[in-house]
Amino acid sequence: MSPENFLLFALSPESRKFLVSRSTPVALPLRKVLYVANETPTHAYFPTSGLASIVTSMVDGATAEVNFVGREGVVGAFHLLGPAEVPTNCFVQMEGAALKISIVDLKMAFEESEEIRQRILENVQEQALTVAQIAACNRLHESQERLARWLLMAQDCTQSDVLNITQEFLAEMLGSRRTTVTVVAGALQRSGYIEYRRGHIKILDRKRLETAACDCYRVIKHLYDSLYKDVAGAALRNGALRNGAH
Amino acid sequence: MSPENFLLFALSPESRKFLVSRSTPVALPLRKVLYVANETPTHAYFPTSGLASIVTSMVDGATAEVNFVGREGVVGAFHLLGPAEVPTNCFVQMEGAALKISIVDLKMAFEESEEIRQRILENVQEQALTVAQIAACNRLHESQERLARWLLMAQDCTQSDVLNITQEFLAEMLGSRRTTVTVVAGALQRSGYIEYRRGHIKILDRKRLETAACDCYRVIKHLYDSLYKDVAGAALRNGALRNGAH
């Protein structure tokens, strides 16, 4: 399987080969835990499909998603920056696949290769700035706007118009009650923007769903696009898209 | 004036001299804007006192603070990681002083010196993880808990038991109405934890104020402390505390 991870694609053939040679392709089954708060993880992941949620859990069990990572980035990037224990959890929200690499190997590459470091830091920047936008969004915007934003972001990330997720899990991501999600998702469905049944949400009218989302969607999309544009540009320069991946 | 910025202190004398030689000591007057959303800033700042708020502003004018930076870090760190335009604003929330350095110079040092890069990335990690915690806190915790958390964080950052800030600005930081701040601050005052008058908040009983804050305070404090411990350790190794700063 070729590494259809944008970050890997953007690397020069040498750097990419180096990382790929030290990676193992693995499946990302639903709910698989990729790292746990305050524990040093053994591996990082370059997703090639699917979606991993980064979640903060409170002592009382309440949770809220602060970001997610798909094929545009790397799971575990923040662990490379310093010694701190990371207070977030990460698990697979929509199943897929990834290239799995030991944190030690990745950290070595991060420190020794300027190119690899730059690409990872670009992704760190995108992730961190997205978290900042979500931090304010969580405070200032209503459930319905945030649900619409989440659906749009997930669609951008997975390129699929059907998202497999229950209202129960959506509530945990949005930091709301399941019943609140039922209400606001029902409103979006009655408006004809989406359609859902038992854990399968289909986006019917993207354009109008965007009008239901808060502006944060556009801000985050812009961050994502500049990263992608950058990555695609680098990939082209490196001939990745022509030469194939390994 | 010696650079009493912890990040600078933690550097080897050579690296510190290099950065200090390219810096200018400046005052940080109240409300001074350090950078603006979607604009490439010309300078970064190593605060030696005072406190700078990092704020996300929405199109309707609503605002919420996502983090702040004091003498433990550097303002503008996220601009070093990649090309993206940063969607946050930054301004001086409590007056102080800083060493001001051109972003170009700092970026050069960031790229060429492994030591400088490592220290800055540690600070980036601390800032980003704090933002993640605040993102969830903004969603899951109540105004009074978040106000208590903010006051404690600000005191840790400034080492002063009197904070100069109005309820109006506190509301903008917490993403609430000013009247809500009046109510919850009034409750904290009646409990005897704090005392305030016209923009001056005095913390009377830190221990009990901590019980009024949400757990996020402890999580963030832990991040801050590990950074500080690390920095203090490096400073000792480098002899900074013995030799003085320049």
Place this chain on the structure above:
DNA sequence: TAAATTGTGTCGGATAGCGAACAAAACATT
């Protein structure tokens, strides 16, 4: 001293989302 500005207190009506409990579908398993 007067006037203007800034910061705080309060009040009452409105509302989004919580919390809990229950009901009813849709699906899986046998």
Place this chain on the structure above:
DNA sequence: AATGTTTTGTTCGCTATCCGACACAATTTA
């Protein structure tokens, strides 16, 4: 077809916070 599990729908009282409006107090400026 029967049964159990998962997912979704609904109701209703309740509370934190919003929202607007206004009064008042403290401080600065004229």
